[in-house]
Amino acid sequence: xxxxxxxxxxxxxxxxxxxxxxxxxxxxxxxxxxxxxxxxxxxxxxxxxxxxxxxxxxxxxxxxxxxxxxxxxxxxxxxxxxxxxxxxxxxxxxxxxxxxxxxxxxxxxxxxxxxxxxxxxxxxxxxxxxxxxxxxxxxxxxxxxxxxxxxxxxxxxxxxxxxxxxxxxxxxxxxxxxxxxxxxxxxxxxxxxxxxxxxxxxxxxxxxxxxxxxxxxxxxxxxxxxxxxxxxxxxxxxxxxxxxxxxxxxxxxxxxxxxxxxxxxxxxxxxxxxxxxxxxxxxxxxxxxxxxxxxxxxxxxxxxxxxxxxxxxxxxxxxxxxxxxxxxxxxxxxxxxxxxxxxxxxxxxxxxxxxxxxxxxxxxxxxx
Amino acid sequence: xxxxxxxxxxxxxxxxxxxxxxxxxxxxxxxxxxxxxxxxxxxxxxxxxxxxxxxxxxxxxxxxxxxxxxxxxxxxxxxxxxxxxxxxxxxxxxxxxxxxxxxxxxxxxxxxxxxxxxxxxxxxxxxxxxxxxxxxxxxxxxxxxxxxxxxxxxxxxxxxxxxxxxxxxxxxxxxxxxxxxxxxxxxxxxxxxxxxxxxxxxxxxxxxxxxxxxxxxxxxxxxxxxxxxxxxxxxxxxxxxxxxxxxxxxxxxxxxxxxxxxxxxxxxxxxxxxxxxxxxxxxxxx
Amino acid sequence: xxxxxxxxxxxxxxxxxxxxxxxxxxxxxxxxxxxxxxxxxxxxxxxxxxxxxxxxxxxxxxxxxxxxxxxxxxxxxxxxxxxxxxxxxxxxxxxxxxxxxxxxxxxxxxxxxxxxxxxxxxxxxxxxxxxxxxxxxxxxxxxxxxxxxxxxxxxxxxxxxxxxxxxxxxxxxxxxxxxxxxxxxxxxxxxxxxxxxxxxxxxxxxxxxxxxxxxxxxxxxxxxxxxxxxxxxxxxxxxxxxxxxxxxxxxxxxxxxxxxxxxxxxxxxxxxxxxxxxxxxxxxxxxxxxxxxxxxx
Numbered sequence: 002x003x004x005x006x007x008x009x010x011x012x013x014x015x016x017x018x019x020x021x022x023x024x025x026x027x028x029x030x031x032x033x034x035x036x037x038x039x040x041x042x043x044x045x046x047x048x049x050x051x052x053x054x055x056x057x058x059x060x061x062x063x064x065x066x067x068x069x070x071x072x073x074x075x076x077x078x079x080x081x082x083x084x085x086x087x088x089x090x091x092x093x094x095x096x097x098x099x100x101x102x103x104x105x106x107x108x109x110x111x112x113x114x115x116x117x118x119x120x121x122x123x124x125x126x127x128x129x130x131x132x133x134x135x136x137x138x139x140x141x142x143x144x145x146x147x148x149x150x151x152x153x154x155x156x157x158x159x160x161x162x163x164x165x166x167x168x169x170x171x172x173x174x175x176x177x178x179x180x181x182x183x184x185x186x187x188x189x190x191x192x193x194x195x196x197x198x199x200x201x202x203x204x205x206x207x208x209x210x211x212x213x214x215x216x217x218x219x220x221x222x223x224x225x226x227x228x229x230x231x232x233x234x235x236x237x238x239x240x241x242x243x244x245x246x247x248x249x250x251x252x253x254x255x256x257x258x259x260x261x262x263x264x265x266x267x268x269x270x271x272x273x274x275x276x277x278x279x280x281x282x283x284x285x286x287x288x289x290x291x292x293x294x295x296x297x298x299x300x301x302x303x304x305x306x307x308x309x310x311x312x313x314x315x316x317x318x319x320x321x322x323x324x325x326x327x328x329x330x331x332x333x334x335x336x337x338x339x340x341x342x343x344x345x346x347x348x349x350x351x352x353x354x355x356x357x358x359x360x361x362x363x364x365x366x367x368x369x
Numbered sequence: 370x371x372x373x374x375x376x377x378x379x380x381x382x383x384x385x386x387x388x389x390x391x392x393x394x395x396x397x398x399x400x401x402x403x404x405x406x407x408x409x410x411x412x413x414x415x416x417x418x419x420x421x422x423x424x425x426x427x428x429x430x431x432x433x434x435x436x437x438x439x440x441x442x443x444x445x446x447x448x449x450x451x452x453x454x455x456x457x458x459x460x461x462x463x464x465x466x467x468x469x470x471x472x473x474x475x476x477x478x479x480x481x482x483x484x485x486x487x488x489x490x491x492x493x494x495x496x497x498x499x500x501x502x503x504x505x506x507x508x509x510x511x512x513x514x515x516x517x518x519x520x521x522x523x524x525x526x527x528x529x530x531x532x533x534x535x536x537x538x539x540x541x542x543x544x545x546x547x548x549x550x551x552x553x554x555x556x557x558x559x560x561x562x563x564x565x566x567x568x569x570x571x572x573x574x575x576x577x578x579x580x581x582x583x584x585x586x587x588x589x590x591x592x593x594x595x596x597x598x599x600x601x602x603x604x605x606x607x608x609x610x611x612x613x614x615x616x617x618x619x620x621x622x623x624x625x626x627x628x629x630x631x632x633x634x635x636x637x638x639x640x641x642x643x644x645x646x647x648x649x650x651x652x653x654x655x
Numbered sequence: 656x657x658x659x660x661x662x663x664x665x666x667x668x669x670x671x672x673x674x675x676x677x678x679x680x681x682x683x684x685x686x687x688x689x690x691x692x693x694x695x696x697x698x699x700x701x702x703x704x705x706x707x708x709x710x711x712x713x714x715x716x717x718x719x720x721x722x723x724x725x726x727x728x729x730x731x732x733x734x735x736x737x738x739x740x741x742x743x744x745x746x747x748x749x750x751x752x753x754x755x756x757x758x759x760x761x762x763x764x765x766x767x768x769x770x771x772x773x774x775x776x777x778x779x780x781x782x783x784x785x786x787x788x789x790x791x792x793x794x795x796x797x798x799x800x801x802x803x804x805x806x807x808x809x810x811x812x813x814x815x816x817x818x819x820x821x822x823x824x825x826x827x828x829x830x831x832x833x834x835x836x837x838x839x840x841x842x843x844x845x846x847x848x849x850x851x852x853x854x855x856x857x858x859x860x861x862x863x864x865x866x867x868x869x870x871x872x873x874x875x876x877x878x879x880x881x882x883x884x885x886x887x888x889x890x891x892x893x894x895x896x897x898x899x900x901x902x903x904x905x906x907x908x909x910x911x912x913x914x915x916x917x918x919x920x921x922x923x924x925x926x927x928x929x930x931x932x933x934x935x936x937x938x939x940x941x942x943x944x945x946x947x948x949x950x951x952x
Contacts, residue, residue: 377771384767390804477697494707532700595795629796
């Protein structure tokens with residue numbers, strides 16, 4: 002597969018259907034060639050619209066889309082050398098697997114012998130050779146997806162666009178097919194743009210994760226960056242894995258802050274404050290759920306600079322390798338601790354127990 | 370937007386090419402003819418006169434014809450509705466095997482594929498004085514003399530209509546009923562509804578569009594018919610259109626045209642009433 | 656309060672019992688009632704026609720009604736060989752030719768119109784009601800109108816011009832209505848996928864739309880053929896001097912008093928059956944190959 006030329010740049014991209022509100026509101030993004038990029042966000046955030054605009058199935062109201070250095074706005078999908086894999090796969094129901102994959106070649110006028118040669122190679126690559134003569138209605142979900150992928154890839158596109166490709170599959174299959182996708186992407190060496198609303202899927206697959214809300218990009222970057230260092234409350238909450246506390250700053254120290262909340266004051270948080278924070282400001286703090294340690298009151302062992310908040314256990318969920326403990330640390334908001342399974346069962350808690358939710362200095366981050 | 374409209378009209382153009390000269394224009398021609406005078410020899414004098422309408426509207430014969438036609442229409446509609454509804458209900462809700470239901474449905478539609486004239490006259494050997502029905506009844510001693518009213522009467526006309534047109538009720542009602550999500554019915558039964566309740570509150574309301582569509586077909590065909598009533602009544606009854614046919618036969622075009630226009634207006638009135646109850650366009654295009 | 660609840664309890668059990676019985680195989684009494692209505696209906700549908708078929712084998716001495724005085728093929732022979740004022744063979748010929756013409760035109764025109772109606776367009780309500788109007792207008796009135804129109808323009812009415820148009824005004828609305836039903840099951844994402852893969856508009860129609868809609872298109876052709884082959888009222892005034900088969904039957908009804916009329920009925924039914932059977936067979940075959948089960952309508 003030919004590498005190069007698959008880098009994408011979105012500049013000031015906007016889309017409005019009714020002239021009043023923007024479904025996509027000024028999106029700027031650079032995706033390097035050969036990267037696996039995931040757009041992540043809830044329904045209605047505009048991610049699918051962006052995908053369809055890159056594909057050429059929708060026209061932007063404003064802004065530019067540049068692929069491989071050329072502005073593709075106004076070009077038909079086939080002229081952009083992009084290919085799309087639809088959410089429902091959209092396999093032609095009247096054609097066999099082989100003919101489905103060969104479709105793109107057929108409309109380019111290739112003879113049957115030529116087409117089938119190329120298609121056979123592709124089918125081997127995705128391991129569909131025994132299913133070549135089957136009709137889509139006789140295929141399982143995972144098989145249909147492979148056909149859809151092969152059908153799109155046969156045109157040798159420089160960008161492959163996937164619209165929630167794994168949503169239609171059940172849990173186990175989803176995890177399996179994730180690896181297929183990754184493998185395909187590395188084999189083909191082209192840019193993949195993948196739209197999803199599942200956080201774990203995005204961080205598992207992507208080189209670049211783009212978190213969106215209401216038509217705007219909230220944060221984009223490597224998966225680890227977005228997960229471990231969310232920039233604002235929305236990203237922190239959407240990616241999961243973080244607890245977000247808000248509070249009013251009472252005191253600003255060199256390496257700590259003291260904040261207060263409606264129901265308690267004098268909370269010490271060991272974090273290096275940035276210059277702009279002053280007393281009286283309202284700030285958001287994020288702490289990773291797996292950074293929370295739960296201790297019984299009076300057990301001691303608290304480090305210097307650690308934060309300790311008295312909390313009551315509200316619910317406990319066993320999740321296999323860790324236990325999810327939900328606490329009432331912050332009134333009216335979720336506060337969850339992920340405790341490694343073995344640690345939990347050394348001294349298991351019960352619902353209603355009063356504990357201290359603690360985290361070491363330096364674990365909390367100030368959010369924008 | 371403009372491009373889309375232009376391309377849509379391009380696709381619809383062939384249809385319009387047929388509908389305009391073979392529906393719109395003829396209707397206008399008939400409308401025009403209703404205002405003309407006849408020259409007595411089958412020609413038309415293009416003057417504007419309302420005399421034809423006055424004739425038609427004041428004639429006692431018109432009133433009688435419309436009564437007769439209306440009577441047939443209402444009776445036919447009633448019977449086709451009841452039988453059609455029951456047949457469709459049976460096929461959709463009581464036949465378990467989907468394939469069998471479709472097979473039986475096709476069995477019902479098969480006669481539709483044969484000539485309707487043949488189907489109509491096929492009642493003659495059955496209902497006549499020497500027909501099968503009378504022979505059977507005589508033979509088993511239920512009656513002493515053949516029932517004459519079975520054939521060449523208003524009863525025969527209605528039988529022929531119902532025979533021919535029930536299918537027009539069955540098909541749309543079957544279609545509407547088949548679209549009802551069975552789970553809605555299960556939910557109703559779970560909540561304690563009896564089967565009669567289910568029929569009243571779920572099945573009938575949700576089949577309304579099928580009933581409306583079927584009614585439109587039945588009403589328009591009966592009101593527009595002329596040969597069934599002629600043959601099956603032996604000439605004793607007439608309908609509006611059969612009178613029209615006769616007028617045309619004696620080249621009385623203007624009067625015939627006025628009568629046709631009147632009938633069309635009444636037909637439009639009836640159909641609009643039916644359409645008020647149900648949004649047919651949405652039903653059909655979904 | 657408790658009494659009311661108890662009563663509620665009882666009626667619940669009754670309905671559930673009925674349902675459970677229905678599900679487990681024991682049928683409620685309404686099943687038998689409805690089944691008898693259904694059987695009666697089918698018997699009434701087919702009975703008279705079967706009488707005609709039987710009677711067409713009437714012996715040479717027999718009359719128009721039962722009892723059969725023996726059986727023979729006499730009336731069939733009579734139908735095709737007897738010199739008479741009518742022209743059975745010619746009208747049969749003409750009916751078939753006209754029906755084929757109408758079928759092809761209906762198919763193409765309905766398909767195109769069906770494509771147009773997928774989205775709202777300017778004037779679409781006008782076209783829609785024009786179609787419905789053409790459907791419900793009394794055939795005879797339209798026939799007269801067409802006849803008059805042709806007279807005024809100066810073209811002679813004939814079976815392949817005016818009658819063709821008159822029949823199309825009847826078959827096209829049916830065809831388009833069937834297309835509506837068929838189109839609603841067509842997922843437009845297939846067209847988008849085809850476009851994404853590089854197909855032009857025409858290629859999409861040729862390679863995706865038509866093949867997927869094939870069973871529906873056969874249904875439209877079926878309607879076109881049947882409606883044309885049996886069309887009477889509109890053709891009556893527009894066929895000109897040469898009859899189609901229904902017109903021929905009509906004049907026989909008025910003039911002829913022998914079972915050869917029944918023989919004609921049998922023959923024309925057989926022809927209808929063969930053609931329609933072939934169409935339905937085609938639809939079933941196509942659907943089977945695609946693995947489409949006869950599930951939701």
